Amino acid sequence: MQPHRVGPRAGMVPACLGCCRSRHCPLIRYLWTFYFHFKNLRFANGRNNTFLCYEVRRMECGLPVRLYRGVFKQVTPNLHAEECFLYWFHSIVLEVLSPREEYKIIWYLSWSPCFHCADQVAKFLATHCNVSLLIFSARLYCFWDEWVQENLRRLSQEGAQMAAMSFQEFRECLEKFVDNDGQPFRPWKKLYRNYRFQNAMLQKILSVSETNCIFSLFPSLLHRSTSLSENIFRFQFNNQQRIKKPHRSRRTYLCYQLQWFDGREPLRGYLQNKVAKHAEILLIDMMRSMELGQVQITCYITWSPCPTCAQELAAFKQDHPDLVLRIYASRLYFHWKRKFQKGLYNLWRAGVHVDVMGLSEFTDCWTNFVNQQKPFKAWDRLEGNSRSIGRRLSRIRESWGLQDVINSFGNLQLTPPLP
Template sequence: MFLLSGIETEREKHTPVKQDTAWEAVVKAMATGWNRDHESRGITQGGKISQETFIDTYDPSVLRREQYMLYEIKWSNNKRPRQNCCHSTQTEHAEIYFLEDVFQKQRSDPSAHCFITWFVSWSPCGDCCKQIRDFLKEQPNVKLFIYVARIYWHKREINRQGLRNLMNIGVSIRVMYLPVYRYCWRTFVDKEDKYEDYWPRHFAPWIMLYSLELQSILQNIPSCLKISSFKNQSPVFSLCVDEKQKRALALANPYYWGAAACCAPRDTGAGCGELLGRARGPLGREPSAGSQPQTGIETEREKHTPVKQDTAWEAVVKAMASGWNRDHESRGITQGWKISQEDFVENYDPSVLPSVTYLLYEIKWNHRRRHWQRWICSAGGEHAETYFLEDIYRKLRSNPFVHCSITCYISWSPCGYCCQEIMDFLEKMPNVNLVIYVARLYWHKEETNRQGLWNLENIGVSIQVMDLPDYNYCWRTFVDDEDKYDDEDDYWPRHFAPWIMLYSLELQSILQNIPSCLEVSSDENYTPVFSLCVEDEEQKRALTSANPY
């Protein structure tokens, strides 16, 4: 069995004015508004789709009314697959047109095994799922793989149940991920109309969100994704996951999707159905002091609230400023300088918003082989960064010209004031190289904090969001050995991945000095809600470097 790649996604009720109105328009258009004039619908006479149509209809960050299908049929008695395109008609969805028209014309030998791969811009509705099941019961030699760019009305139980039913009879349902997009680009897009370097990296956040929602559908757990839209505005994708859902959704982790895998289908007889096999991703990579930026890109910690945003953030600031002491045992720091498992997991989980700041640090001197590794947390009257700088300065002031590399792993990014203190420190210590990894961004909407991070980056400080290999490295390096899981190698915070990506996007927007794309709030159960809204194509492309692939 191979691991499903980007995991399935969903297309939500959205609306120019209110959701139902927009979705009624979508359904009406799909049912009555289209014809199969291929040239006018972006499909050439040679069965290829135009570049413009492909990008417009398969972009998961927008909610288009059209439904397109790119399909590949491979027969066991014919080495050459048939590849073509179609779209919905006045009377039927693309799936039904394929089953009743395309497949019947292609089939010549009922005993031959057939592998069919669909790449659809919207997932099948509940009614289409039922007809697909009936079709597969009548055709036992057919194996079907479905890749979807979005999920159709993902909140409707009939559609959720339909997708589960398909999975239960062996249909592979997956969200289209980046290598699949590239495969479709090379295979189905008209050659005269495309450029070779197409790589839709800015699709990654929406692939992740749809993957989480599809996984919730297939595991039959509550929905975690809400999509809303208002007239003349970009869709807002909101992620809300409670503690029980996090573990269940760990499979929806793009680091398992095989970033370096080949973009052409394997010779398995399944066409693109096994585009990527099981690939664990960069598990073995461990960051070293002074290393270059790693994959997951910058993150942010947003104003959040048990009741309303300001109240929660005032509580966070108050606790950071006046409420803490440096009683190491009570703060989870052992006498052997290592942090307890419980404190590490609780304070470095990017999906929650704790009020304490922890800082793990590692110093490497050029003339020493052994690293100096310690950790601290915020105390009464000063932030963790301030105490850290004072401690480091005492260690280095005897020889300010010594060359060293310092790597910090901080549970919250530095505030604007701490950023200025870091800059002053580096001015006194010109031979110090500083790399900062953050689990969250502190008050990312505040201009002083955004400017502070931007200033640090401009003087050569590397600021990055902690990626999964960074968590793994910190677990092995800084967590108390007596307090770890029985099998420490099994620690792998896969459910962190969505929040790593969201924070990475926001940090990238800070460092590129473009508008914020992330909102963090709380629902009625005080569960953090992370909402992604990217306004236009220019902003999307500016954020492409925040791509973990």
């Protein structure tokens, strides 16, 4: 499990409204500002600011009615235009107008969202189902970075629609958000060629998400899983207690392998937490949609299950007594809390094999879900950390096993023998 939960104000940032208003304006004042910052170059040196032109519409009788239109730009290196918009939208729209209304938001961005902003916007969309978001970006920000790609896919999974800005969007942006003195949009050289490059790259990034979505809905189609990248595996499955900078959240990744005993090809894939369902519950839902007999399911998971997931996994195992379920965790989630310890012990009692990932499990996970050609190279203190986490897990099992014995003795009713 991952230690961070999405609250009711997810996607909000600790910024003051005054800071946001100081960078909020109805129009971009100068034409040269628009042409400089929105030019869709492949290599845009010196363009270190982000402009966000937005339009907020409310659905009335099935038709969109425009409410607000304006421009945000980056305030400081730590306060981006997307975060300013989220704070403004929550304070000005959701807290003033009816939160039950349906809203449609359109963004025209000079740069696509960075890793952090994509994460914030995804959380916001996940907790505001009445809001839809359409994002047009002039350029892709660090599109080669796997962490940026991952959060763009997550943004897409939460319902955001994304595309590169074409001639039509550039023209609309200039007409709606720039003080242009009535001058028409003048396209620059290679606009269309650069648009095709940006849009093809974006769709390539998002297509991985769409493939995973199809596989999760129709598991029978999944004969070959989409692999984890090496960087994501080494960061998310790393069993070190403290992580090095930059500090990113370590989320739940669950790699599963379903093996039949009749010689059929194994079914492999990986799942991530969603806001409404954790990865373990998604796995259970997938398995329940299949006809399971005598099978073995092996799971490699970054965080051990939370109490709710442990309860559901135990019930799933009891419903399928012929099934062999093995769970190997890289790290223990809130292992010092009794209800989390009890959840793990209930898994053992239900017949689920729960253990800590060691070198052999990391190697097997790497081979089946990351890279079959390249040998696994262990990080520093991998085996030492595994032994330490394993001892901690053993103490949990022993202490709760002893507690069971004590409770059993306490429930005994000692009566004198009958004559």
